[in-house]
Amino acid sequence: DVKVTQSSRYLVxxxxxxxxxxxxQDMDHENMxxxxxxxxLGLRLIYFSYDVKMKEKGDxxxxxxxxxxxxxxxSLILESASTNQTSMYLCASRRDRTFYTFGSGTRLTVx
Amino acid sequence: DQQVKQNSPSLxxxxxxxxxxxxxxxxxxxxxxLWYKKYPAEGPTFLISISxxxxxxEDGRFTVFLNKSAKHLSLHIVPSQPGDSAVYFxxxxxxxxxxxxxxxxxxxxxxTVHP
Numbered sequence: 577d578v579k580v581t582q583s584s585r586y587l588v589x590x591x592x593x594x595x596x597x598x599x600x601q602d603m604d605h606e607n608m609x610x611x612x613x614x615x616x617l618g619l620r621l622i623y624f625s626y627d628v629k630m631k632e633k634g635d636x637x638x639x640x641x642x643x644x645x646x647x648x649x650x651s652l653i654l655e656s657a658s659t660n661q662t663s664m665y666l667c668a669s670r671r672d673r674t675f676y677t678f679g680s681g682t683r684l685t686v687x
Numbered sequence: 688d689q690q691v692k693q694n695s696p697s698l699x700x701x702x703x704x705x706x707x708x709x710x711x712x713x714x715x716x717x718x719x720x721l722w723y724k725k726y727p728a729e730g731p732t733f734l735i736s737i738s739x740x741x742x743x744x745e746d747g748r749f750t751v752f753l754n755k756s757a758k759h760l761s762l763h764i765v766p767s768q769p770g771d772s773a774v775y776f777x778x779x780x781x782x783x784x785x786x787x788x789x790x791x792x793x794x795x796x797x798x799t800v801h802p
Contacts, residue, residue, distance in 0.1 A: 585728070611792075616696070618776060618792035619731070634789075666730055673780055673788040674719045678730030 579603070580669050582679040589686050595654040597682050599667030607670040608650040610634075610642065612663040613681070619666065625650055657686045690714045691779050693793035700800050706764040708796050710777030713758065718782035721790070722751060722762050725774045734775075735762070739782075767800045774798075 583598040601608065606627050611619040611634075621634030623642040631642050639661060643651045654661055667679040692711045700706045710720070718739045723731035737744040737751045737760065744751050750763045764771055777793040 580730070607788075609790075616794055618691075618693075618794040619778075619790075620792070621789065624789075668730075670788075674721060674736055676721075676733070676790065678723075678732070680730050681728065683728070 580667055580677050580679040582667050582682050584682050587682060587684045589657050591658060591686055593657045595657050597652040597665055599650045599679055600648050601669035605669040605671055609668040610652045611666045613666055614663050659686050662686045691777060691791045691793040693777055693796050695796050697797040700767045702769055702800055702802050703766045706767045706798055708762040708775050710760045710793050711758060712779055716782045717779035719780035720760050721778045723776045723778060731776060769800045769802050772798055772800050
């Protein structure tokens with residue numbers, strides 16, 4: 577089974593802090609994605625990457641950046657955390673257009 | 688503008704009965720539709736998919752119906768079990784242009800199956 581691992585299940589950070597969310601997949605997939613899930617809004621795409629060193633903005637990239645230095649690792653960076661970035665963050669890896677595997681998520685609270 | 692909508696935030700069903708979860712979309716440039724199930728503190732897990740060239744796909748207790756003219760799909764769970772209690776997300780796969788391969792999610796429906 578494809579495994580997507582997010583390093584933290586729960587995080588509490590202060591406003592203004594720089595926050596790193598890490599995601600690792602073990603199936604050599606080229607495509608990786610970061611979503612956030614909020615009640616009533618579903619999952620919204622923040623950033624994605626089709627290959628190492630490549631990144632594309634999703635639907636809500638403001639306040640975020642990403643890093644993909646190795647194929648298996650895709651990091652989401654909150655440059656200066658704000659309270660409206662309190663959310664569940666989900667990383668996904670994709671084998672093909674219809675086969676996504678999600679990590680367990682990181683519940684981030686910004687205080 | 689929400690291109691994929693799940694207009695029922697929640698659904699409550701008795702064990703053994705049918706659960707019907709609905710999803711509407713506004714964009715014709717989707718060629719696959721997926722259903723995911725999500726438990727709290729876990730990531731979404733894939734349930735079932737349907738291609739836009741089909742009108743029905745079945746997998747065990749789960750059946751998805753697609754009505755292209757109405758831009759509507761539904762997930763039927765028969766019989767419903769308490770373990771089916773979760774949030775269900777409908778997602779559409781972009782067929783071309785800048786949305787090619789991207790997933791667009793609905794807001795989710797919380798299903799509760801009572802014993």
